[in-house]
Amino acid sequence: MTGREGRTLVLTGASRGIGHATVKRFAAEGWRVLTCSREDVPAECRRDPAWSDHIVADLADAAEAERFVAAALARLGGAPVHALVNNAGVSPKTPYKERLGCLNGDLAGWHAVFQLNFFTPLTLARGFAGALHAGKGAVVNVTSIAGHAVHPFAGSAYSTSKAALSALTREMAVEFAALGVRVNAVSPGEIETAMLAPEYENLVPRIPLHRLGTPDEVAGVVFRLCTEDFGYVTGAEIFITGGQHLF
Numbered sequence: 001m002t003g004r005e006g007r008t009l010v011l012t013g014a015s016r017g018i019g020h021a022t023v024k025r026f027a028a029e030g031w032r033v034l035t036c037s038r039e040d041v042p043a044e045c046r047r048d049p050a051w052s053d054h055i056v057a058d059l060a061d062a063a064e065a066e067r068f069v070a071a072a073l074a075r076l077g078g079a080p081v082h083a084l085v086n087n088a089g090v091s092p093k094t095p096y097k098e099r100l101g102c103l104n105g106d107l108a109g110w111h112a113v114f115q116l117n118f119f120t121p122l123t124l125a126r127g128f129a130g131a132l133h134a135g136k137g138a139v140v141n142v143t144s145i146a147g148h149a150v151h152p153f154a155g156s157a158y159s160t161s162k163a164a165l166s167a168l169t170r171e172m173a174v175e176f177a178a179l180g181v182r183v184n185a186v187s188p189g190e191i192e193t194a195m196l197a198p199e200y201e202n203l204v205p206r207i208p209l210h211r212l213g214t215p216d217e218v219a220g221v222v223f224r225l226c227t228e229d230f231g232y233v234t235g236a237e238i239f240i241t242g243g244q245h246l247f
């Protein structure tokens with residue numbers, strides 16, 4: 001079964017925040033959505049027929065990521081994929097809210113952050129490459145402003161994993177072009193989700209638009225990137241920061 005528009009989205013990290021808003025946007029536009037997170041779909045969304053294909057998986061585990069790809073491809077039954085949004089990510093904090101840096105924290109923690117934030121997007125892009133080729137689809141990687149400059153709160157493992165994902169977007173854009181698949185990234189600044197702690201409000205004075213962003217504002221950009229309006233755009237990274245990245 002495909003959605004009203006005959007298009008299918010695969011998105012990770014659908015249970016809340018930016019991913020939840022993005023799924024709601026695609027579903028409202030008539031797309032079929034196939035989603036994943038460790039939690040089930042929020043109760044209020046379970047009766048939405050556009051959102052019936054949710055697979056519970058822990059994508060921080062390499063074997064689970066492979067299992068998710070296999071399960072999703074089985075559900076698709078050979079149908080094409082028109083968009084893959086690599087959204088699930090983790091930004092671990094210390095109990096004292098200090099930055100998790102190069103000199104503190106367990107190195108195993110760095111591996112876990114890179115597994116979810118970097119290797120899972122690569123695993124999924126590889127796994128869905130054939131279905132994306134069939135759909136002449138688009139990949140959107142959700143990176144971060146923290147991948148581009150030192151951030152006051154984000155830790156080094158998170159920031160470097162997102163910088164690596166930005167670089168992966170560039171490399172994938174060229175390799176996936178041969179498949180007719182576009183690959184872009186969105187780089188959010190401070191967006192009001194569970195990932196943001198109250199101290200992030202202190203950053204508002206240095207944001208030119210003088211406010212935090214909303215998940216819907218990220219979802220709108222992700223959606224448009226997956227449409228024909230952006231048919232000649234690949235390898236781009238769009239900052240959704242209210243101008244904060246300019247400093």
Ligand SMILES: NC(=O)c1ccc[n+]([C@@H]2O[C@H](COP(=O)([O-])OP(=O)(O)OC[C@H]3O[C@@H](n4cnc5c(N)ncnc54)[C@H](OP(=O)(O)O)[C@@H]3O)[C@@H](O)[C@H]2O)c1
Binds near residue numbers: 012015017144
């Ligand atoms: N919020 C911001 O200001 C901001 C800024 C820059 C970049 N970003 C990026 O935007 C993306 C979404 O962030 P958000 O703020 O919406 O985060 P969030 O509210 O914490 O939501 C994260 C989503 O990812 C899922 N997830 C987390 N770990 C997972 C795992 N191991 N396996 C499968 N799913 C997992 C979560 O679901 P479960 O817990 O149910 O698994 C949830 O649906 C992330 O990549 C983040 O780095 C956010």
